[in-house]
Amino acid sequence: MGAMGLIVQKYGGTSVGSIEKIKRVAERVIKLCEKGNRLVVVLSAMAGQTDALIQLSKELTETPDPRELDVLMATGEQVSVSLFAIAIKSMGYDCCSILGFQAGIHTDQIYGKARIKNIDTDRVLAELDENRIVAVAGFQGVDENSNITTLGRGGSDTTAVALAAALKADICEIYTDVEGVFSADPNICTHARKLDRISHEEMLELASLGAKVLDIRSVEFAKKFNVPVHVRSSFTRNEGTMVVGEEKEMEKVLVSGVVYDKSEARVTITKVPDRPGIAFKIFDPVFKAGIVVDMIIQNTSVEGITDLTFTVPKTDFQQTSKLLREVAQEIGAEEVLGDQDIAKVSIVGVGMRNHAGVASLMFETLSKENINISMISTSEIKISCVIEEKYTELAVRALHEAFGLADEKQRDE
Amino acid sequence: MGAMGLIVQKYGGTSVGSIEKIKRVAERVIKLCEKGNRLVVVLSAMAGQTDALIQLSKELTETPDPRELDVLMATGEQVSVSLFAIAIKSMGYDCCSILGFQAGIHTDQIYGKARIKNIDTDRVLAELDENRIVAVAGFQGVDENSNITTLGRGGSDTTAVALAAALKADICEIYTDVEGVFSADPNICTHARKLDRISHEEMLELASLGAKVLDIRSVEFAKKFNVPVHVRSSFTRNEGTMVVGEEKEMEKVLVSGVVYDKSEARVTITKVPDRPGIAFKIFDPVFKAGIVVDMIIQNTSVEGITDLTFTVPKTDFQQTSKLLREVAQEIGAEEVLGDQDIAKVSIVGVGMRNHAGVASLMFETLSKENINISMISTSEIKISCVIEEKYTELAVRALHEAFGLADEKQRDE
Numbered sequence: 001m002g003a004m005g006l007i008v009q010k011y012g013g014t015s016v017g018s019i020e021k022i023k024r025v026a027e028r029v030i031k032l033c034e035k036g037n038r039l040v041v042v043l044s045a046m047a048g049q050t051d052a053l054i055q056l057s058k059e060l061t062e063t064p065d066p067r068e069l070d071v072l073m074a075t076g077e078q079v080s081v082s083l084f085a086i087a088i089k090s091m092g093y094d095c096c097s098i099l100g101f102q103a104g105i106h107t108d109q110i111y112g113k114a115r116i117k118n119i120d121t122d123r124v125l126a127e128l129d130e131n132r133i134v135a136v137a138g139f140q141g142v143d144e145n146s147n148i149t150t151l152g153r154g155g156s157d158t159t160a161v162a163l164a165a166a167l168k169a170d171i172c173e174i175y176t177d178v179e180g181v182f183s184a185d186p187n188i189c190t191h192a193r194k195l196d197r198i199s200h201e202e203m204l205e206l207a208s209l210g211a212k213v214l215d216i217r218s219v220e221f222a223k224k225f226n227v228p229v230h231v232r233s234s235f236t237r238n239e240g241t242m243v244v245g246e247e248k249e250m251e252k253v254l255v256s257g258v259v260y261d262k263s264e265a266r267v268t269i270t271k272v273p274d275r276p277g278i279a280f281k282i283f284d285p286v287f288k289a290g291i292v293v294d295m296i297i298q299n300t301s302v303e304g305i306t307d308l309t310f311t312v313p314k315t316d317f318q319q320t321s322k323l324l325r326e327v328a329q330e331i332g333a334e335e336v337l338g339d340q341d342i343a344k345v346s347i348v349g350v351g352m353r354n355h356a357g358v359a360s361l362m363f364e365t366l367s368k369e370n371i372n373i374s375m376i377s378t379s380e381i382k383i384s385c386v387i388e389e390k391y392t393e394l395a396v397r398a399l400h401e402a403f404g405l406a407d408e409k410q411r412d413e
Numbered sequence: 414m415g416a417m418g419l420i421v422q423k424y425g426g427t428s429v430g431s432i433e434k435i436k437r438v439a440e441r442v443i444k445l446c447e448k449g450n451r452l453v454v455v456l457s458a459m460a461g462q463t464d465a466l467i468q469l470s471k472e473l474t475e476t477p478d479p480r481e482l483d484v485l486m487a488t489g490e491q492v493s494v495s496l497f498a499i500a501i502k503s504m505g506y507d508c509c510s511i512l513g514f515q516a517g518i519h520t521d522q523i524y525g526k527a528r529i530k531n532i533d534t535d536r537v538l539a540e541l542d543e544n545r546i547v548a549v550a551g552f553q554g555v556d557e558n559s560n561i562t563t564l565g566r567g568g569s570d571t572t573a574v575a576l577a578a579a580l581k582a583d584i585c586e587i588y589t590d591v592e593g594v595f596s597a598d599p600n601i602c603t604h605a606r607k608l609d610r611i612s613h614e615e616m617l618e619l620a621s622l623g624a625k626v627l628d629i630r631s632v633e634f635a636k637k638f639n640v641p642v643h644v645r646s647s648f649t650r651n652e653g654t655m656v657v658g659e660e661k662e663m664e665k666v667l668v669s670g671v672v673y674d675k676s677e678a679r680v681t682i683t684k685v686p687d688r689p690g691i692a693f694k695i696f697d698p699v700f701k702a703g704i705v706v707d708m709i710i711q712n713t714s715v716e717g718i719t720d721l722t723f724t725v726p727k728t729d730f731q732q733t734s735k736l737l738r739e740v741a742q743e744i745g746a747e748e749v750l751g752d753q754d755i756a757k758v759s760i761v762g763v764g765m766r767n768h769a770g771v772a773s774l775m776f777e778t779l780s781k782e783n784i785n786i787s788m789i790s791t792s793e794i795k796i797s798c799v800i801e802e803k804y805t806e807l808a809v810r811a812l813h814e815a816f817g818l819a820d821e822k823q824r825d826e
Contacts, residue, residue, distance in 0.1 A: 019469065019472040019473060022473070023473070053492070056432065056492075056496065057495075057496065057499050059432040060432060060435070060436070060496060060499050060500045060503055061499060061500075061503035063503075064499045064503070065498065065499050065502040065503075067498075067509070068495045068496075068498040068499045068502065068508075068510055069495070069499070071491060071494070071495035071498075071510050071512070072491070072492060072495035072496065072499070074491070075488035075491045075492055075495075078484060078485070078487070078488045078491070079466070079469075079485060079488055081484070082470075082481045082482070082484035082485035082488075083469065083470065083473060083481075083485065085478065085480075085481040085484075086470050086473050086474060086477045086478050086481045086482070086485070087473045087474075089478040089481065090473055090474035090476075090477070090478075095481075096480070097480075097481055097484050099484070099561075101514060101559070102559050102560075123559075146514070146515050146536075147515075148512075
């Protein structure tokens with residue numbers, strides 16, 4: 001940020017994980033202030049704090065009351081913002097910590113994963129008008145009865161982007177422990193390239209397909225209100241990745257990134273009699289058990305008989321199999337098969353909209369490596385394939401290479 | 414409490430100092446509920462928490478911003494009430510934690526030692542109407558701009574009594590780590606007797622003269638709104654001390670208790686020219702430095718010259734002496750003397766109002782022990798004497814014996 005403006009920043013738990021780190025964040029914020037910017041700084045709880053509080057509640061019961069757990073959790077961010085404000089003020093700058101209820105962050109009443117309904121920005125704007133740095137507690141809000149709610153893991157990202165939207169900030173900077181959004185996980189793909197720009201749509205797909213750098217709800221906010229988001233590291237001065245509204249130029253790039261997700265398992269129910277209402281019969285008990293189903297594949301039926309396959313979180317695999325065996329008997333299906341050793345590999349890019357042959361190249365690439373595809377799911381800007389888990393890293397590297405995503409400099413080495 | 418009613422209870426930091434202790438408090442509260450009582454439970458931060466948070470802020474600066482320190486401190490009670498509510502709910506009873514801002518505890522804006530201005534009881538009453546146990550975070554409130562304030566050490570006592578007054582509770586029970594209010598400190602006076610009943614006025618004097626069992630502001634509230642307060646131990650089932658409006662019967666007791674205070678030092682400015690405005694000249698710089706002056710003694714002047722003696726906290730002794738030496742030079746007084754090795758010993762009792770000779774007996778008792786009195790201060794229901802610090806315990810025991818305060822059973826031993 002060279003130009004002066006209103007900046008919303010968010011620092012995650014590792015960025016404020018100690019008194020020393022809080023001081024360094026404070027110094028960084030002050031430097032931006034000195035350039036004439038107005039700053040709203042959203043903070044997470046100090047690393048480890050949230051888990052420590054959950055642990056404390058678990059000593060009382062395995063199933064702590066959700067409302068009270070939110071009251072307990074919210075103290076984590078309260079500690080961060082007050083310490084941060086103390087740090088800023090001790091350095092001679094004015095600062096004011098603002099909690100969820102003070103920041104007018106109104107949510108629904110779903111404790112533990114509340115959604116922001118609206119933000120009343122009066123208080124934050126008043127503090128900015130007093131030339132104060134405003135430190136907002138992330139992750140928390142209040143429902144219509146002033147009960148404390150929390151937004152769930154990653155909620156501070158959402159707080160920051162939603163605040164940036166409500167304040168019409170010039171930019172929302174998300175500081176994290178990585179350099180930005182990469183074309184693939186740098187841990188398994190050494191040629192992965194940090195993306196300079198990416199569209200909100202692509203980021204949304206990447207986040208939902210397994211990239212952990214940004215909370216998916218924060219990207220939804222950014223897309224809805226067209227907030228430019230800068231994902232960058234709090235440990236370097238390097239530029240990170242700008243997540244912005246779609247630009248003409250972006251369409252030239254076929255694929256922006258490759259992501260994978262090993263957290264799901266596959267379940268198949270075979271020889272299902274294909275008649276109206278059968279899908280409802282199969283999925284109803286699964287949904288009622290609160291199990292989130294991801295990909296669903298139903299083949300065209302042959303002679304009134306079909307197979308139905310879908311993926312669920314690995315943690316729900318046993319329960320899903322049990323429920324399905326009951327259903328199978330009831331509807332006269334043959335058997336229930338399952339596989340936990342799968343991975344979902346996806347490619348994402350707005351360029352797919354206008355280019356044919358992206359899917360072909362993906363399938364060809366996997367085929368060349370002798371990787372079998374067991375499920376396929378597509379959307380306008382992504383293609384996902386389910387493969388054997390052991391081929392995950394190989395598939396990611398091969399696709400990264402095939403779509404020319406590697407960092408040019410690194411490729412020359 | 415045998416009868417059904419609305420009970421406000423307060424548990425201090427040691428009573429909720431661990432998960433185990435929180436469970437025990439929850440069980441105690443549930444038992445009272447089962448008898449048909451409605452319960453409002455005010456909690457302090459878990460023992461050690463407040464100090465740990467202060468320590469954290471001190472790692473940033475020796476002088477943390479007061480507003481932000483209050484935001485930080487308030488998390489201590491927030492943790493207690495949420496854990497307590499989790500405990501109660503896990504035991505199958507309904508409970509709701511309420512923070513200062515939710516409980517409508519409105520204070521002035523003096524961070525760190527705010528005073529309660531009024532309490533909007535709507536929310537607490539609504540929760541009681543839902544048959545919930547209401548767990549209120551002690552020690553905290555909000556100013557008119559929704560900034561978090563704290564009431565200072567002992568503030569949870571004040572929260573409890575003020576809430577009891579606002580809710581017109583039948584009783585306010587203060588649970589602490591001692592059995593009640595004693596006729597003298599049991600640590601130095603083995604014959605000290607637990608008082609069954611004591612008047613608000615006497616408790617006020619005892620609290621201001623050094624008894625630490627109840628915060629003085631909570632007693633002021635209790636007196637002003639005539640709230641019966643039961644001071645008792647959270648570790649036993651024994652009855653403690655009832656602090657109540659004055660009763661006829663109480664006047665028969667000459668003296669209720671003996672207290673001492675070793676926290677003050679004495680300063681004397683000698684040969685002060687006695688002319689109008691001289692007291693103002695002397696005390697103005699002291700007050701302006703925020704130093705709290707306790708006893709002030711000015712002798713009748715002889716030939717237009719007088720000595721002036723007063724006590725200040727030992728921690729302010731050096732600064733006071735320095736300020737006074739400057740004043741002495743300015744007004745032409747002779748010199749500034751000081752003594753840090755003093756103690757104030759006091760007797761308190763509403764019976765003094767109607768009985769002569771109480772002061773005589775006090776002076777005679779001290780004289781018999783060869784204890785010299787250097788300052789005397791009296792009010793309607795107390796007499797305080799400043800003596801050499803080393804005689805404190807001897808004086809307390811002698812006065813306790815002389816006024817017949819000893820536990821009869823113990824005396825027989």
